[in-house]
Amino acid sequence: MRPVDEHAALLLAACAPLPAVDVPLLEAHGLVLAADVHSGVRLPPFTNSAMDGYAVRHGEVAAASPERPVTLPVAGDVAAGARGEVYVEEGTTVRIMTGAPMPQGVDAVVAVEQTDRGTAQVEIYEAAPAGQHLRELGSDVEVGDLVCAAGTLVDARVVALLASVEATTVSVHPRPRVVVLSTGDELVEPGSPLGYGQIVDSNGPMLEAACAEDGFVSSRVHGVVDDESSFTAELEAALAVSDAVITTGGVSAGAYDTVKAVLSRGGAMEFGPVAMQPGKPQGFGVMTAADGREVPVFTLPGNPVSALVSYEVFVAPCLRVLAGRLPSVADVVEATVTEGWRAPEGKVQFTRVVLSRSETDPERYDVRPAGGQGSYQLSSLVQANGLAVVPVEVTRVGVGDTVGVRLLVPRGEIT
Ligand SMILES: Nc1nc2c(c(=O)[nH]1)N[C@H]1C(S)=C(S)[C@@H](COP(=O)(O)OP(=O)(O)OC[C@H]3O[C@@H](n4cnc5c(N)ncnc54)[C@H](O)[C@@H]3O)O[C@H]1N2
Numbered sequence: 001m002r003p004v005d006e007h008a009a010l011l012l013a014a015c016a017p018l019p020a021v022d023v024p025l026l027e028a029h030g031l032v033l034a035a036d037v038h039s040g041v042r043l044p045p046f047t048n049s050a051m052d053g054y055a056v057r058h059g060e061v062a063a064a065s066p067e068r069p070v071t072l073p074v075a076g077d078v079a080a081g082a083r084g085e086v087y088v089e090e091g092t093t094v095r096i097m098t099g100a101p102m103p104q105g106v107d108a109v110v111a112v113e114q115t116d117r118g119t120a121q122v123e124i125y126e127a128a129p130a131g132q133h134l135r136e137l138g139s140d141v142e143v144g145d146l147v148c149a150a151g152t153l154v155d156a157r158v159v160a161l162l163a164s165v166e167a168t169t170v171s172v173h174p175r176p177r178v179v180v181l182s183t184g185d186e187l188v189e190p191g192s193p194l195g196y197g198q199i200v201d202s203n204g205p206m207l208e209a210a211c212a213e214d215g216f217v218s219s220r221v222h223g224v225v226d227d228e229s230s231f232t233a234e235l236e237a238a239l240a241v242s243d244a245v246i247t248t249g250g251v252s253a254g255a256y257d258t259v260k261a262v263l264s265r266g267g268a269m270e271f272g273p274v275a276m277q278p279g280k281p282q283g284f285g286v287m288t289a290a291d292g293r294e295v296p297v298f299t300l301p302g303n304p305v306s307a308l309v310s311y312e313v314f315v316a317p318c319l320r321v322l323a324g325r326l327p328s329v330a331d332v333v334e335a336t337v338t339e340g341w342r343a344p345e346g347k348v349q350f351t352r353v354v355l356s357r358s359e360t361d362p363e364r365y366d367v368r369p370a371g372g373q374g375s376y377q378l379s380s381l382v383q384a385n386g387l388a389v390v391p392v393e394v395t396r397v398g399v400g401d402t403v404g405v406r407l408l409v410p411r412g413e414i415t
């Protein structure tokens with residue numbers, strides 16, 4: 001059996017960022033820049049006031065104090081968005097608002113709190129050194145500055161900066177399009193009545209949701225029957241509209257394991273057990289779509305928990321690479337075992353566990369099994385907030401042992 005880390009590394013090595021496309025800035029949110037962005041402008045684009053107050057010549061208020069205020073006539077107002085340049089005559093001031101362009105003739109701003117707030121004339125209570133409360137032209141970004149490097153994830157902060165430097169179109173790696181194919185004669189679409197021997201297709205909706213949560217464009221093809229020509233047709237159709245395909249079911253040793261039977265022939269796919277539980281039967285390959293694009297295909301085991309663990313450990317990191325991101329580094333915490341369990345020999349066990357903050361030290365975590373560990377048992381997957389990673393050589397996890405746990409929920413939600 002192939003070790004988990006080796007399998008993950010082989011899959012990652014077969015994946016590369018999708019070719020860059022140009023998109024309007026607002027469509028780039030959540031994507032990764034494929035090229036450096038240099039600024040063509042200066043920020044701020046004009047020198048402006050950092051405070052609501054009065055624009056003054058510093059020399060005219062040098063002697064001002066609360067006891068001996070300097071009184072100046074107020075010649076007008078300059079608000080943010082003011083059009084047309086203003087010149088302030090010697091011996092006068094103007095009221096100025098935060099973000100308003102600094103008029104000509106003046107070189108400092110006195111905050112309104114340091115005055116009597118007069119509108120016809122104003123008493124100024126403090127001296128203002130030249131440049132006080134000014135945001136100088138180009139003091140944030142200069143023309144030619146590298147504002148965002150290739151590889152930057154366009155988050156809300158990046159959107160703000162790129163909008164400010166007037167980068168209206170940016171080069172990004174597109175959001176990977178993933179098609180999920182649930183295979184199996186027994187599968188019924190959620191909401192449809194179940195006949196004898198049938199179950200609801202839970203893998204399809206689960207993986208479609210997992211992809212969406214991770215920022216990929218996902219769709220699914222429901223209930224692909226265990227028939228070679230149907231599966232082949234659905235796969236061809238999926239390859240034509242996707243950057244990655246995920247199938248579930250039909251990859252172990254059964255007589256109707258169509259996925260494995262069909263895909264073993266072409267030579268592009270490789271099937272084999274990986275030393276893990278759940279998730280042992282795995283398949284992967286890069287197939288060529290009708291238009292010549294190379295599309296990674298992940299064939300996951302049908303058991304729902306096996307499919308989810310396989311997605312987390314193998315598929316999500318590869319999809320992130322397609323998106324131009326680093327492969328995910330799962331958020332892992334160390335936890336102290338409060339209730340022991342057994343683990344299989346020769347396989348990494350991804351145990352569904354409940355993590356809780358230690359009563360004695362909230363910086364530390366306690367951990368216990370979440371319930372039944374059968375690969376079909378979705379209820380314990382939902383009760384769990386983590387997957388303990390039990391190494392290959394460990395067959396018994398004892399009370400007081402320390403285990404590493406991959407979080408299934410944000411760290412802040414663990415109580
Ligand atoms: N003789 C052996 N049998 C099995 C082995 C083995 O090594 N030798 N491996 C077992 C392990 S481990 C796993 S995991 C499963 C994987 O089986 P397949 O990938 O071939 O999947 P299926 O047989 O099609 O289905 C397994 C199980 O999962 C249910 N299923 C399938 N698809 C869905 C879906 N979309 N939603 C919900 N549930 C689904 C299906 O009904 C089966 O119960 O094989 C073991 N057997």
Ligand code: MOO
Pocket residue numbers: 276277278279280281301303305306375
């Ligand atoms: O690998 Mo299977 O996933 O053990 O049930």
